[in-house]
Amino acid sequence: xxxxxxxxxxxxxxxxxxxxxxxxxxxxxxxxxxxxxxxxxxxxxxxxxxxxxxxxxxxxxxxxxxxxxxxxxxxxxxxxxxxxxxxxxxxxxxxxxxxxxxxxxxxxxxxxxxxxxxxxxxxxxxxxxxxxxxxxxxxxxxxxxxxxxxxxxxxxxxxxxxxxxxxxxxxxxxxxxxxxxxxxxxxxxxxxxxxxxxxxxxxxxxxxxxxxxxxxxxxxxxxxxxxxxxxxxxxxxxxxxxxxxxxxxxxxxxxxxxxxxxxxxxxxxxxxxxxxxxxxxxxxxxxxxxxxxxxxxxxxxxxxxxxxxxxxxxxxxxxxxxxxxxxx
Numbered sequence: 223x224x225x226x227x228x229x230x231x232x233x234x235x236x237x238x239x240x241x242x243x244x245x246x247x248x249x250x251x252x253x254x255x256x257x258x259x260x261x262x263x264x265x266x267x268x269x270x271x272x273x274x275x276x277x278x279x280x281x282x283x284x285x286x287x288x289x290x291x292x293x294x295x296x297x298x299x300x301x302x303x304x305x306x307x308x309x310x311x312x313x314x315x316x317x318x319x320x321x322x323x324x325x326x327x328x329x330x331x332x333x334x335x336x337x338x339x340x341x342x343x344x345x346x347x348x349x350x351x352x353x354x355x356x357x358x359x360x361x362x363x364x365x366x367x368x369x370x371x372x373x374x375x376x377x378x379x380x381x382x383x384x385x386x387x388x389x390x391x392x393x394x395x396x397x398x399x400x401x402x403x404x405x406x407x408x409x410x411x412x413x414x415x416x417x418x419x420x421x422x423x424x425x426x427x428x429x430x431x432x433x434x435x436x437x438x439x440x441x442x443x444x445x446x447x448x449x450x451x452x453x454x455x456x457x458x459x460x461x462x463x464x465x466x467x468x469x470x471x472x473x474x475x476x477x478x479x480x481x482x483x484x485x486x487x488x489x490x491x492x493x494x495x496x497x498x499x500x501x502x503x504x505x506x507x508x509x510x511x512x513x514x515x516x517x518x519x520x521x522x523x524x525x526x527x528x529x530x531x532x533x534x535x536x537x538x539x540x541x542x543x544x545x546x547x548x549x550x
Contacts, residue, residue, distance in 0.1 A: 229288070231260050233259055236254050265425060266423075267391070271442070333352065337349075343387075392425065424437075441530075443534065477517045490535055
């Protein structure tokens, strides 16, 4: 199967500006901020691909390069075989991007906005497809409303509609459901999943990991500008595996430093809540005994199945990163 997106050894360094006093003194600019460091990945046509990572990992920088809005310091990116720099027009026609920010023109209605977007791509008589998008995104009743009159959630729906209006083979969704209601998430994913079944390639970034786990065929995880995991969703879950033991600690909190073996089991700590990694449920009694033996008091216990959030935390905290990075 041919590639929809190919990213080859891409690095991005943002230069730091020289301050006025350094400029007057003849000083040089400091080393730049490295947002991406030798990133390579390939997304097949028709794939639903997830790009995950904490804030500042480089996801938005990579999307900006993919969309031709930013130039890579090194490396090459292509969409449907078109180089995003040398063949910008062809690459841009092949791509639809839903940005994080709510950007809109306050002087037009929803339908006028989508007609103008169609015009940017040289599309005439596109009202049939516009009507279908409006209906599927729950915007039909708002078609003749001015953009200024829409709620934040409705404006985000329009952003999705704008990205789809020229029927791009590759659709990039950058945090599309951030801060929106449950109804939009449901209708959006129903429509996007249908487009994916029709052959459209989807690239999704999200902090809602349950969405990525349910929707994505493969997932890449970025950390500090590098890919630290790249595999199928099922394989990522299998490699982390096991279950999680969730403890609500007493007033004395977690007995940190009193047991190296226990500390190595910690996946997440938030206040008195501590999540421990387990390879099998038969370890529960032994772990509880170790916690009590180290001086910790336990008020509540819960056992959970490992999910993509657990895999993400393991990788970002380094407990599973070494083995998963080899798969990347």
